[in-house]
Amino acid sequence: MTAYPIRALVTGTLAVSVVLCAGATASAAPAVGTAIPALQQQTRTNLTQAMRGEAFANASYTLFAAQAQREGRPAVADLFRKTPAVELDEHFTQEAALSGLVSSNEANLTDAITGEGYESTTMYPTFAQQAKAAGDTAAADLFTEIAKDEAAHQAAYQAALTKLRTGKGAIPTPPAVNPVTVPAGQPKVTSAQTKANLDTAMHGEALAHAKYTLYAQHAQQSGNPALARLFTAVSDVELQEHYSGEAALAGTVGTTSQNLATAITGETYESQTMYPTFAQQAKAAGDTAAATLFQHNATDEAGHAQAFQTTRKGLS
Numbered sequence: 001m002t003a004y005p006i007r008a009l010v011t012g013t014l015a016v017s018v019v020l021c022a023g024a025t026a027s028a029a030p031a032v033g034t035a036i037p038a039l040q041q042q043t044r045t046n047l048t049q050a051m052r053g054e055a056f057a058n059a060s061y062t063l064f065a066a067q068a069q070r071e072g073r074p075a076v077a078d079l080f081r082k083t084p085a086v087e088l089d090e091h092f093t094q095e096a097a098l099s100g101l102v103s104s105n106e107a108n109l110t111d112a113i114t115g116e117g118y119e120s121t122t123m124y125p126t127f128a129q130q131a132k133a134a135g136d137t138a139a140a141d142l143f144t145e146i147a148k149d150e151a152a153h154q155a156a157y158q159a160a161l162t163k164l165r166t167g168k169g170a171i172p173t174p175p176a177v178n179p180v181t182v183p184a185g186q187p188k189v190t191s192a193q194t195k196a197n198l199d200t201a202m203h204g205e206a207l208a209h210a211k212y213t214l215y216a217q218h219a220q221q222s223g224n225p226a227l228a229r230l231f232t233a234v235s236d237v238e239l240q241e242h243y244s245g246e247a248a249l250a251g252t253v254g255t256t257s258q259n260l261a262t263a264i265t266g267e268t269y270e271s272q273t274m275y276p277t278f279a280q281q282a283k284a285a286g287d288t289a290a291a292t293l294f295q296h297n298a299t300d301e302a303g304h305a306q307a308f309q310t311t312r313k314g315l316s
């Protein structure tokens with residue numbers, strides 16, 4: 001997404017730790033620390049798009065799980081909770097490893113500051129202005145409110161970066177999270193521009209949530225639990241407040257039957273079109289590890305589509 005540019009590999013080789021999920025052939029999985037050749041541009045672009053898709057699926061399924069729970073369908077809720085774990089913890093995480101998304105804590109903070117700055121000073125103010133001009137007052141108010149949050153995120157990350165670089169100050173106290181409930185409903189905006197902006201914003205929030213989740217893991221693993229707590233809390237705000245608030249206006253959540261249909265459409269596209277194309281292109285470019293990962297994910301998504309289809313047929 002535009003607000004958070006994926007750090008690109010430019011030259012040389014990258015030592016990565018990639019663990020392919022169950023079913024991948026052992027010979028195709030790079031060992032920990034294996035030097036992987038720099039990726040071709042097309043592969044990098046495809047990895048970025050795939051990560052956006054995975055982050056978005058992860059975010060929307062959490063809302064679909066809550067809707068299934070409200071409808072008294074705990075088994076469907078469980079499926080919608082388990083599937084995003086695969087999208088985030090396996091697919092997104094492995095694609096991020098190949099992309100070199102996660103770096104040092106300082107570099108991760110710098111990347112986050114850039115993204116938050118763009119959102120708070122450019123993207124959300126523009127979206128708010130456009131929504132207001134279109135008469136979508138609720139969206140204008142939400143975009144304005146979120147812009148303030150992003151400015152606070154930027155300031156918190158900047159303070160954390162200063163602490164890391166100079167030892168001065170402290171890692172800020174993580175923000176409180178006030179989850180937004182997203183009931184099934186129609187879109188609450190009218191203009192096509194506002195709808196498009198909501199879609200862009202939601203992809204950005206979903207990606208920010210996924211990225212900060214990995215940044216938090218890295219901070220924890222590298223011995224900085226206070227920074228991990230900050231990344232985790234902001235990550236939760238991005239998903240449970242920003243993404244969810246926007247989803248409520250966008251009418252993202254329908255009945256469970258509708259949500260399953262939405263999920264089937266997305267999984268089918270990923271399994272039959274997106275990932276096979278990406279795998280083919282990566283193979284042709286000589287990016288073997290990426291080709292293997294894309295192919296493996298295509299198989300996983302077919303399994304997800306099948307599970308959702310079976311579940312939908314079984315709805316009483």
Ligand SMILES: [Fe+2]
Nearest residue numbers: 054087091301
């Ligand atoms: Fe996935």
Ligand SMILES: [Fe+2]
Nearest residue numbers: 116149150153
């Ligand atoms: Fe943010």
Ligand SMILES: [Fe+2]
Nearest residue numbers: 150205238242
């Ligand atoms: Fe946000």
Ligand SMILES: [Fe+2]
Nearest residue numbers: 267300301304
């Ligand atoms: Fe999936």
